[in-house]
Amino acid sequence: MADLNNVRIRPVSPHDKAAILAFCQHSFEDESDYIQYVWDIWVAEPAGHILVAELDDCPVGMTRLVEFSKTEGWWEGLRVDRDYRKRGIGHSLFKATMEKAEALGLNTLRTCVSGKNSLMQSFVRSRGWLPKGDYAVCRADAIDKSPTSLRLLQPRDLDAVWPEISTLNLTVHQPLFVQRGAKWQSLNKSTLARLLDKGWIWGVFKDKTIESLFIRSRMENPVGNLWIGWFGSSSAGLPVTLRDMQRLAHQEGFNAVAGFVPQSPSLLETMKSLSYQFNNKAVYQVYDLTIYP
Numbered sequence: 001m002a003d004l005n006n007v008r009i010r011p012v013s014p015h016d017k018a019a020i021l022a023f024c025q026h027s028f029e030d031e032s033d034y035i036q037y038v039w040d041i042w043v044a045e046p047a048g049h050i051l052v053a054e055l056d057d058c059p060v061g062m063t064r065l066v067e068f069s070k071t072e073g074w075w076e077g078l079r080v081d082r083d084y085r086k087r088g089i090g091h092s093l094f095k096a097t098m099e100k101a102e103a104l105g106l107n108t109l110r111t112c113v114s115g116k117n118s119l120m121q122s123f124v125r126s127r128g129w130l131p132k133g134d135y136a137v138c139r140a141d142a143i144d145k146s147p148t149s150l151r152l153l154q155p156r157d158l159d160a161v162w163p164e165i166s167t168l169n170l171t172v173h174q175p176l177f178v179q180r181g182a183k184w185q186s187l188n189k190s191t192l193a194r195l196l197d198k199g200w201i202w203g204v205f206k207d208k209t210i211e212s213l214f215i216r217s218r219m220e221n222p223v224g225n226l227w228i229g230w231f232g233s234s235s236a237g238l239p240v241t242l243r244d245m246q247r248l249a250h251q252e253g254f255n256a257v258a259g260f261v262p263q264s265p266s267l268l269e270t271m272k273s274l275s276y277q278f279n280n281k282a283v284y285q286v287y288d289l290t291i292y293p
Contacts, residue, residue, distance in 0.1 A: 007089060009096040012043065012050035012062070019059045020052070023081035035077060038181065038220045042077075051096050053080070053089045060084040063093045065100055065109075066183060073106040074183040078120070094127065098291065107291050110176075110184050115283040129287035132173050132184075134263035137282035139225065140275055142250035142257065143243070150202040150214060150244040158196055161203070162189050164210045168232030171262045176286070177230045178260050181220045184286050187230055200229070202248065204237050211237030214245055217259070226252055228259025238267075242274050260284065 017039060027033040042048050042064060053061035061080040067073050075097055080089050101109055111129065113120045125131075153161060165187060169175045175187040177195075185191065195201050200216040217229025226249040233241050249257040261267065268278065 006055060007060075007092055008054045009051055009092055010054060012052050014043075016052055016059050016062075017043075020062050020079070023060070023083075024079055026082050027079055033079075034221075035079065041181075041220050049100055050077075051093060051100065053093050055084065055089075061089045061093050063097055065097050065104075066181075067104060067106065068179075068183075068185045071106055072108045072186060073101055073104070073110075074185070075101075075109050075111045076181075076183070090123070094123075101291055108186075108288060109291065110286060110288045112182065112184065112284040112286045115285060116281065121285065124287050124289075127289075129289045132176070132286045132288050133171050135178075135260040135284050135286060136263055136268070137258070137279050137284075138228075138261050138271060138276045139256050139258040139279075140242075140246050140271075140277065142226075142255055143246040144250050145247045146251060147202075147244040147247045149204045149240050150248055151205070152199060153196060153201045153203050155193065155196045157201075157203075158189070158193050161196075161201070161210065161213065162192055164213065165192070165232065168210070168213055168234065170232055170264060170267060175230065175232070177215065178217050178227075179229065180218050182260065182284075187215075195229075202244075204233075204241050204244070206237070212241040214241060214248070224255040225249075225258035226254040226256070228257065228261065231261075238270055239274065242271060242276065246274075 021036050021039060024033045024035040042050060047067045049065045051063050052059050062077060064077040065073055065075055078090060078093060111124065113124060165175050176184040177187040177191060179185050195215055202214045203210050204212040212233030214231045215229040217227040219227050231241065245257045263283065
């Protein structure tokens with residue numbers, strides 16, 4: 001174990017970038033790390049708090065906490081230089097993150113872990129995080145046609161749409177909206193109102209009944225995709241919604257529709273039948289943690 005008395009956890013400094021990106025190049029054995037692509041965005045975001053572990057004046061680890069609201073946050077990006085792993089630095093960063101979350105008044109945190117990352121799965125489970133579902137990454141090419149059934153909803157539709165969220169939700173868990181940077185946030189009425197104001201919600205109706213809803217999101221690196229923040233549907237409305245999402249992608253100027261969808265066998269079967277493709281290596285477990293009641 002490292003002498004933890006010599007490890008200092010502090011807020012990020014502009015001078016940390018080169019050292020942190022250098023050791024992040026070796027985060028994983030079989031894939032590249034994304035930190036280099038989002039670093040400048042992370043540093044500039046006021047709601048994000050990057051903590052750095054420093055040993056002998058050199059950054060050897062980092063992590064990030066993001067505020068969603070006054071009570072809800074997201075934890076991500078735990079990284080430790082390979083030369084300093086298994087010395088308690090990851091635990092020190094986690095402990096500092098919890099202290100920061102409490103100081104901010106947050107009482108619910110979420111995170112996601114790759115299904116391939118067994119070490120991190122063990123790390124979060126041993127610290128009280130509870131799994132809230134598996135999500136797979138999907139993608140389908142845009143279709144050069146106009147949507148046949150999806151129509152853009154307006155802010156005035158809020159009171160009609162909100163009660164339908166729970167009935168259309170595709171998982172047994174609390175509805176979660178995937179926002180920028182693949183962060184799962186509670187889908188509540190205030191979030192829904194904000195997304196309606198942006199013009200990011202579409203619905204399929206039968207008579208005056210909502211059969212499905214599609215909510216757009218965005219990623220830090222969208223790479224030409226219309227990102228799915230959340231969609232829910234009845235069984236009858238699912239095929240037409242999935243197809244119209246591809247048409248909507250084209251209408252909005254994207255090459256494809258993509259996103260994280262729950263690992264439901266029936267849902268995945270329907271999506272695959274409509275040419276949605278899945279990356280078997282890109283499956284993520286979402287966890288949450290209640291810091292205090």
